[in-house]
Amino acid sequence: MLDKIVVQTRLAVAAAKMDEPLAVIDSQVVSGSFAFSAAIKKTKWALIAECKLASPAKGTLCNKYTVLELAQIYANHGATALSVHTNAAFRGHIGDIVKVKAAVDLPILCKEFIIDEYQLYTARAAGADAVLLIAAILSDAELVRFLQITRELGMDCLVEVHTLAELIRVQQTEAKLIGINNRDLQTFTTNIAQTFTLLNHCEPDHVVISESGIKNGEDAQKLKTAGVKGILVGESLVIANDVAAMTRELALSGSK
Numbered sequence: 001m002l003d004k005i006v007v008q009t010r011l012a013v014a015a016a017k018m019d020e021p022l023a024v025i026d027s028q029v030v031s032g033s034f035a036f037s038a039a040i041k042k043t044k045w046a047l048i049a050e051c052k053l054a055s056p057a058k059g060t061l062c063n064k065y066t067v068l069e070l071a072q073i074y075a076n077h078g079a080t081a082l083s084v085h086t087n088a089a090f091r092g093h094i095g096d097i098v099k100v101k102a103a104v105d106l107p108i109l110c111k112e113f114i115i116d117e118y119q120l121y122t123a124r125a126a127g128a129d130a131v132l133l134i135a136a137i138l139s140d141a142e143l144v145r146f147l148q149i150t151r152e153l154g155m156d157c158l159v160e161v162h163t164l165a166e167l168i169r170v171q172q173t174e175a176k177l178i179g180i181n182n183r184d185l186q187t188f189t190t191n192i193a194q195t196f197t198l199l200n201h202c203e204p205d206h207v208v209i210s211e212s213g214i215k216n217g218e219d220a221q222k223l224k225t226a227g228v229k230g231i232l233v234g235e236s237l238v239i240a241n242d243v244a245a246m247t248r249e250l251a252l253s254g255s256k
């Protein structure tokens with residue numbers, strides 16, 4: 001499934017480059033101010049709340065709200081930052097970041113399968129404060145180059161790892177914001193125990209975010225006790241009967 005998403009993303013990037021060459025995008029870019037990492041560092045506990053309307057594994061997750069409505073609920077109920085899916089496999093679009101940026105005063109992570117530096121410029125031009133870099137789909141050289149470009153654009157990188165081997169690779173780079181993803185990339189099942197395992201191997205100066213499969217405040221509290229700085233949550237929020245209450249539960253339980 002991941003390979004398929006990456007292939008489709010390469011095609012989409014090639015088409016976008018024909019439409020709007022890098023030079024055009026670059027001329028629209030205003031450098032950021034690392035607002036994403038600043039917001040995470042200054043809080044005791046960070047909830048990165050994800051606008052996730054669909055997933056390739058589960059199909060539609062949320063029909064009740066638009067991306068903007070979800071972002072507004074999250075912002076009004078204690079989220080530290082937002083994650084906005086821009087990939088078509090998640091029913092996302094880069095334009096969603098533009099809409100959310102114009103209306104919601106929280107830093108935004110562009111949730112994309114970044115495989116080309118062009119996407120870093122489009123993310124920043126849309127108003128993203130951070131991008132996700134997935135170690136599993138990038139070479140060491142790409143990781144280093146993308147981290148450098150992102151820094152020059154004033155954006156943060158959440159560098160995502162699924163395994164110890166990926167964490168060791170990422171530790172050779174300048175990355176300081178590490179996302180431990182609890183989703184197994186072969187089976188797509190989630191288990192927060194993956195965070196407990198990999199956390200022991202993180203450097204003391206790493207800011208660690210646990211991602212995927214976090215169901216409720218109880219999970220959040222366990223992760224906080226283990227030592228992570230925050231969580232990134234999509235599905236449990238968007239499928240909740242009361243999205244506002246779930247946002248408060250996840251935001252507050254880690255800060256107790």
Ligand SMILES: O=C(O)c1ccccc1NCC(=O)[C@H](O)[C@H](O)COP(=O)(O)O
Nearest residue numbers: 055056057211212213214233234235236
């Ligand atoms: O969410 C999926 O099904 C998925 C499938 C294939 C590749 C990546 C996938 N998820 C990407 C994510 O990073 C999640 O949206 C994010 O970590 C939030 O996870 P969750 O809280 O479990 O929705």
